[in-house]
Amino acid sequence: MIICSSGLIGLIMANTYMTRPLNLYHLQLAIQLLETEINYARSSLPEACSRIAEQIKQPVASFFGEFAANLQSLESPTVIEAWNRALQILKEAGFLKEDLEIMAQLGNVLGQSDADDQIKHLSLLQNRLASAIKQAEQERDKNVRLWNYLGFCVGALVVLLLF
Amino acid sequence: MVKSVLKEVAPRLREVLAAIDNWEQVEEIRLRLNRPLVIKGRFGEYGINYFMQKCQVIDSYIVTNEDISRTIQIMSKNSWYALEEEVRSGYLTLENGHRVGIVGKVILEQGRIKNIKHVSGLNIRLAREIRGSANQIMRQLFLQGELLSTLIISPPGCGKTTLLRDIARQLSNQGFNVVIIDERSEIAACYHGCPQLDVGLRTDVLDGCPKAEGITMALRGMSPQLIITDEIGHPADGLALAEAMKSGVKVISSCHGDSLADVRQRQWVKECSSLFQQAIVLSRRNGPGTIEQVLKWK
Incomplete structure (x- = not known):
């Protein structure tokens, strides 16, 4: 029992390291799609974001879906309000604070300037996400195996000490 | 609305x-x-x-x-x-x-x-359509059952655009194939290319299209019986309109001016005035869209 539960905790910890690079990767993909929408189609934000929500994996999809819905809601919030409200979804999905901060910055500028400027902001964000992905991958490689074994080992140790 | x-x-x-x-x-x-x-x-x-x-x-x-x-x-x-x-x-x-x-x-x-x-x-x-604003003028547009190419001359603010829209709607609903070349998106007030105001059942709109190019495009592909456009001013517009009228398409168009004599001075008129069959001069005397004068060539 002890070995199992302790092992499980280890596996859960390992899993968080596994999902972060994947989530960030989907986020980067979505930002890339947004850049394409703005650059080539000049679609408006609600239009572009609801299209992205259909193409991308969860939880990033519900973030973009929520953002588009917020923008279209009756009280017509500002971009930053709609963006920050939608970011709650990523927060609940377990995104790290530092990753959310990178995203939060985009809310300040999104939609407020001409296309050239928007594209610059979006590529900057993609670069930052790329380096976050790299870092997340390094951490994953380092920590996943560690937590996988650590859980079981600690469980075994506790058993040994008890008896 | x-x-x-x-x-x-x-x-x-x-x-x-x-x-x-x-x-x-x-x-x-x-x-x-x-x-x-x-x-x-x-x-x-x-x-x-x-x-x-x-x-x-x-x-x-x-x-x-x-x-x-x-x-x-x-x-x-x-x-x-x-x-x-x-x-x-x-x-x-x-x-x-x-x-x-x-x-x-x-x-x-x-x-x-x-x-x-x-x-x-x-x-x-604010956009508003005044249905029936062309009722008075509709009778003037026909001579013995034939639609006449008409130049509508008016100073700004006399309801030219409202009038053209209602003419398009009425003639289109009567069975004419109408194409509107709406360079400034004023006649049909298109949003994402779709007319927001009623321009009739058989009306196609080229939205935001330069008039001269638009007229040629419409002639090529849309087989119009009537082309409606507003505020001609450039010699190229005159040439394109002349081309349309020569090929048997009727044209109803507006231009800024107070009288025919005033308009006759302009460069573009020289290209096509002889092809128009009548001119209607508007004023604001009894509210927008007052018909001052109808001059028939024919």
Whole structure:
């Protein structure tokens, strides 16, 4: 029992390291799609974001879906309000604070300037996400195996000490 | 329909504009940064004070930067980049056909207008269709059952565009294939290419298209019986219209001017005036769209 539960905790910890690079990767993909929408189609934000929500994996999809819905809601919030409200979804999905901060910055500028400027902001964000992905991958490689074994080992140790 | 403009302005302005009780007569809502809000129409003009009551313009609500920037954000669906083309031409067309003129600091790139920054003024011109405004003129458009190519001459503000729209609607519903070349998106007030005002069952609209090119395009592909366009002014427009009329298509077009003699001076008229079959001169004497004179060539 002890070995199992302790092992499980280890596996859960390992899993968080596994999902972060994947989530960030989907986020980067979505930002890339947004850049394409703005650059080539000049679609408006609600239009572009609801299209992205259909193409991308969860939880990033519900973030973009929520953002588009917020923008279209009756009280017509500002971009930053709609963006920050939608970011709650990523927060609940377990995104790290530092990753959310990178995203939060985009809310300040999104939609407020001409296309050239928007594209610059979006590529900057993609670069930052790329380096976050790299870092997340390094951490994953380092920590996943560690937590996988650590859980079981600690469980075994506790058993040994008890008896 | 006119009131639908309320959802396109900043929430604060929605409350203020709720004081307007004669929407049917309002023509323009003018927002100028740090200056009073002005409502204009056939009645003249008035302002709305901080107690949400009608008042003199001088006592009116002062428009803030926040009001203007929020309004722009809402109108552009928070996507300023999507409007570059429209901003460059100085106005936006909204979903219900309302048009918004924009002024501010103009950004140039290699001598061409690139964008407008720091928007300081908006002029919201409310779109309204007056069905039946062409009733009087409709009889003049036919001679022995044949539709005549007609030049409508009028000073600004006499209801030319409203008239052309109603002519398009009526003739189209009577069975004519109509193409509207709507260079300034005023006749059909298209939003995303789709007419927001009733232009008739058999009417196609080339939205935002330069007139000369548009006329040629329409002739090639849309087999029109009637081409409607407004405010011809360029010699190339005259040539294209002449081309259309020579190939048997009827044309109804408007131009600025007070009288035929006045219009005759212009360069483009030389290209095509002999092909028009009549000219109708409008004025504002008995309200917009008063017919002053009908001159038949034929």
